[in-house]
């Protein structure tokens with residue numbers, strides 16, 4: 204793949220052609236132009252080039268700020284993959300990620316947040332690092348270091364069933380191919396449009412707006428958690444956003460739809476809703492189509508392991524009339540969707556349900572430093588083209604007679620709660636790591652077929668002090684190990700776990716408790 208298809212190149216072109224155009228806007232903050240963003244990233248790149256060895260990945264503690272975006276670009280310009288880690292993540296989880304990266308340097312690139320202190324880890328402050336470093340246009344020497352080709356562009360850590368998050372290595376080629384696809388989307392292809400920037404940069408959903416906006420001269424309109432957590436602030440921000448494109452999980456749109464003012468009047472320029480990450484339900488799609496007559500509602504599907512999304516479908520009225528769950532569309536060119544028998548691996552035909560396997564030129568390299576786990580799920584498919592790989596998603600689904608993909612749930616214990624990807628085993632192992640807990644099991648609470656909450660059951664250690672074994676105390680301790688969205692809504696203490704005939708925890712019995 205040529206350098207022309209690099210995200211960095213695309214952004215540099217915009218910065219040169221439209222230096223004064225706004226790249227990043229946040230409620231209550233000063234606008235940041237392309238010139239400024241590109242300049243900030245050059246200073247971060249220069250500072251990194253002078254202080255970080257080789258091509259080690261750089262862990263970037265981030266928030267919704269232009270500084271975080273500049274830090275990602277600065278890493279790429281200095282030849283390093285970036286590892287976005289949201290500042291909201293507990294320290295213990297961040298330390299675990301740094302340890303998995305074998306002591307990767309950590310850069311804090313947040314706006315106004317207190318400095319993060321991680322015992323045993325040096326955290327560099329991006330703002331201080333670049334003080335006095337002049338912004339410079341990219342020269343040949345810098346350009347030669349840029350992350351490209353099969354080098355890793357970013358590593359996104361996602362919930363792991365062993366209790367430790369796993370890092371997915373996405374290459375510059377993967378992102379370049381994804382970018383080429385996304386630039387053809389309606390509205391995005393017009394260029395210069397404003398994207399709602401809500402999903403945390405530590406989730407790959409955010410690549411939709413980062414790549415979509417910055418590679419086409421568009422603007423990111425940031426919705427930080429302090430804004431999304433306050434309805435009035437959120438709606439004021441939306442009203443002032445001038446947004447044309449919306450990216451979120453369906454769950455976030457549902458949250459906004461609760462307010463009747465969430466409509467085209469509030470967002471007159473909105474022309475595209477782009478969803479991914481969990482099932483889009485009829486109720487959500489139809490409410491949006493009714494309230495936003497000028498906008499298209501697009502459902503896309505894909506895991507982080509294949510760079511954001513690989514199928515696309517614009518929801519039409521015929522889809523809404525069909526009572527079956529909404530289809531997720533047809534694959535992008537460059538991606539093949541196969542349905543295989545989970546037991547034998549044999550290819551299945553149209554209409555038959557099996558495991559969804561993605562084969563294509565946006566499939567990630569694998570899980571960093573986990574060769575066995577990578578070999579279990581990823582495979583080489585270079586017979587189909589350069590750098591083509593395959594990935595067993597663990598999702599069940601079928602292709603219909605028109606070649607459209609329908610998702611039918613998971614083969615394992617991975618769940619989506621409010622759009623967040625959670626391995627139930629991750630929560631269980633982290634509960635069991637608490638000194639007061641001997642055994643833990645976590646089940647989902649569903650309503651209308653949708654996961655609404657997690658419920659944990661624990662057997663506590665008889666010797667543990669009583670104050671440590673109350674549900675509130677257990678939740679607080681767990682919250683120091685896992686992100687807030689992984690802490691179950693309820694934790695029940697049991698005398699013993701119910702067992703089934705095979706002496707395994709009887710999860711069906713737990714669901715009834």
Ligand code: AMP
Pocket residue numbers: 361478479480481482483502503504505506507508511531596598610613619623624
């Ligand atoms: P993530 O890596 O967080 O994007 O999560 C990927 C998983 O989310 C997939 O393997 C699916 O289980 C689920 N998913 C993603 N997009 C959709 C969709 N449009 N409909 C249903 N499930 C989806």
